[in-house]
Amino acid sequence: MDPFASHRQILTRRALFGRAAQGLGAAALGALLTRDGFATLPDKLAPVLPHFAPKAKRVIYLLQNGAPAHVELFDYKPKLKEWHGRQIPDEVVGGRRFSTMTGSQTERPVLGNITNFAQHGQSGAWVSDFMPHTAAIADDLCFIKSMHTEAVNHAPAITFFLTGGEQAGRPSMGSWLSYGLGSDSSDLPSFVVMTSRDKEASCGQIFYDFYWGSGFLPSKYQGVKFRGSGDPVLYLSNPEGMSRSMRRGLLDDLAQLNEMKLAQSGDPEIATRISQYEMAYRMQASVPELTDFSKEPKHILDMYGPDVMKQGSYAYNCLMARRLAERGVRFTQLMHAGWDQHRNLNTQLKIQCQDTDAPSAALVKDLKQRGLLDDTLVIWGGEFGRTPFLQGKISETAQWGRDHHPYGFTLWMAGGGVKPGMSHGATDEFGFNAVTDKVHVHDFQATVMHLLGIDHERFTFRFQGRQFRLTDVHGHVVKQVLA
Incomplete structure (x- = not known):
């Protein structure tokens, strides 16, 4: 059996670029963790702003x-x-x-x-x-x-x-x-x-x-x-039979799978996917309150x-x-x-x-x-x-x-x-x-x-x-x- 066959299979063009980006993936993954689960794409990858004291927020x-x-x-x-x-x-x-x-x-x-x-x-x-x-x-x-x-x-x-x-x-x-x-x-x-x-x-x-x-x-x-x-926004409500705790568990499992792929390929769009899933979960609670004008x-x-x-x-x-x-x-x-x-x-x-x-x-x-x-x-x-x-x-x-x-x-x-x-x-x-x-x-x-x-x-x-x-x-x- 050719000892290099499996190595050649792994080193496709896509894998090569993916492995080259592992440093980015590790940095992104490390910065994603917060007390609430996962934050947005890490600030470490964005410029240090503001440059001077802002007048507007x-x-x-x-x-x-x-x-x-x-x-x-x-x-x-x-x-x-x-x-x-x-x-x-x-x-x-x-x-x-x-x-x-x-x-x-x-x-x-x-x-x-x-x-x-x-x-x-x-x-x-x-x-x-x-x-x-x-x-x-x-x-x-x-x-x-x-x-x-x-x-x-x-x-x-x-x-x-x-x-x-x-x-x-x-x-x-x-x-x-x-x-x-x-x-x-x-x-x-x-x-x-x-x-x-x-x-x-x-x-x-x-x-x-x-x-x-x-x-x-x-x-x-x-x-x-x-x-x-x-x-x-669509899907604010969970499907019938799914509680909020079940949704949380599903997202945690999905996040782990996405973390593994992020660490492997370093694709920033995977970090985007993680953060968007988490934002969607939080919006299930925040958007109904946002759109409730009854107290105005x-x-x-x-x-x-x-x-x-x-x-x-x-x-x-x-x-x-x-x-x-x-x-x-x-x-x-x-x-x-x-x-x-x-x-x-x-x-x-x-x-x-x-x-x-x-x-x-x-x-x-x-x-x-x-x-x-x-x-x-x-x-x-x-x-x-x-x-x-x-x-x-x-x-x-x-x-x-x-x-x-x-x-x-x-x-x-x-x-x-x-x-x-x-x-x-x-x-x-x-x-x-x-x-x-x-x-x-x-x-x-x-x-x-x-x-x-x-x-x-x-x-x-x-x-x-x-x-x-x-x-x-x-x-x-x-x-x-x-x-």
């Missing part, structure tokens, strides 16, 4: 999928009504590209506002009459009115905001922060995602999984999406609006975001579709504002009255704005709207170390181009990282031979908005 990102019309909500431009129906000057447009819906449109008549504006608070912030609840908290908000981006279509633009690249495949912001900072909660994921849609389901935008994906980071850091109906005072529920008890609504998700923040979740990503108003701006914008205005403002007020706003960064904004000119032609009978607009738009932030009651940057008199104190998407990302105590240039992950970061090779912290 957690983030709630209210991403308005579809792009709110900045010139109808927060960027007051009297010039639009003055020029209503007239061709926007060519020197303003300057050969800019737009979506295919208006890319070949030769006539671009200015569309006057369908909303009215007024100044609010001591800051004198201009806010549309479609956003009365947001207007009431204007002195708590930091408006950035000079955002700009390169992407002109929804999926690439959202991907750019969330991952730093227009193509899918990079880790999302929540995954980066989960990887670098971990979680303050042992019973809930560090990164939670919730989605909602406009009531009329007029928006065809899709919530792609890569919006909260971990990219090339270990999959343990991807967002956990809570469902909009039924149990927020009536005045709090009323503040979030009439849809707050409707699971899957934007209002419900906003209250859930506050409860997640209380329980130590690092990054909560709410995505609400319905702002893609190409042909229904005159009918749908008001409805969309009614659905989202009160819950967004209630979240800020609720966090503030509980002492959580100081170290919770709340972000509200879309992937780009909408054009100052009309999509199509002005008609008394037809529905109409505005096209995608990446060259200047508005988002706001609150709490978490940003200056309250201020507006940073400006667009031109048509709301077309960002012209003063311009803020790029990478600048925004760098600023969010800074507020969490992270130097965005030093926070990297090696993949395919290079060091990647959320901000790619760009980005500057917008120091003017820091408190």
Whole structure:
């Protein structure tokens, strides 16, 4: 018998790489053990963060999928009504590209506002009459009115905001922060995602999984999406006949098998599997309590609006975001579709504002009255704005709207170390181009990282031979908005 036959069988290519990674597996396994069983992927494999004292401990990102019309909500431009129906000057447009819906449109008549504006608070912030609840908290908000981006279509633009690249495949912001900072909660994921849609389901935008994906980071850091109906996560209840103690015993046995494989191969995804089984077990107890609103005072529920008890609504998700923040979740990503108003701006914008205005403002007020706003960064904004000119032609009978607009738009932030009651940057008199104190998407990302105590240039992950970061090779912290 060939004495080397069994050795050759063992040393397959896969086994060779697996054995080479045994050191990683041993380190991972040793760090997984905690008093509660198994923790998340060990901190020893992640960078030592924060780099400096953070202002914010957690983030709630209210991403308005579809792009709110900045010139109808927060960027007051009297010039639009003055020029209503007239061709926007060519020197303003300057050969800019737009979506295919208006890319070949030769006539671009200015569309006057369908909303009215007024100044609010001591800051004198201009806010549309479609956003009365947001207007009431204007002195708590930091408006950035000079955002700009390169992407002109929804999926690439959202991907750019969330991952730093227009193509899918990079880790999302929540995954980066989960990887670098971990979680303050042992019973809930560090990164939670919730989605909602406009009531009329007029928006065809899709919530792609890569919006909260971990990219090339270990999959343990991807967002956990809570469902909009039924149990927020599947299998919260044990099968009939299985007690919690039986479930515990089953997981212990399964963990031992996974430990053996981890020690053998060093595959970090096995460590992910162990930690996810354990998190799922703990969530069986924590999630039912999380979603029980019965102890919420009536005045709090009323503040979030009439849809707050409707699971899957934007209002419900906003209250859930506050409860997640209380329980130590690092990054909560709410995505609400319905702002893609190409042909229904005159009918749908008001409805969309009614659905989202009160819950967004209630979240800020609720966090503030509980002492959580100081170290919770709340972000509200879309992937780009909408054009100052009309999509199509002005008609008394037809529905109409505005096209995608990446060259200047508005988002706001609150709490978490940003200056309250201020507006940073400006667009031109048509709301077309960002012209003063311009803020790029990478600048925004760098600023969010800074507020969490992270130097965005030093926070990297090696993949395919290079060091990647959320901000790619760009980005500057917008120091003017820091408190």
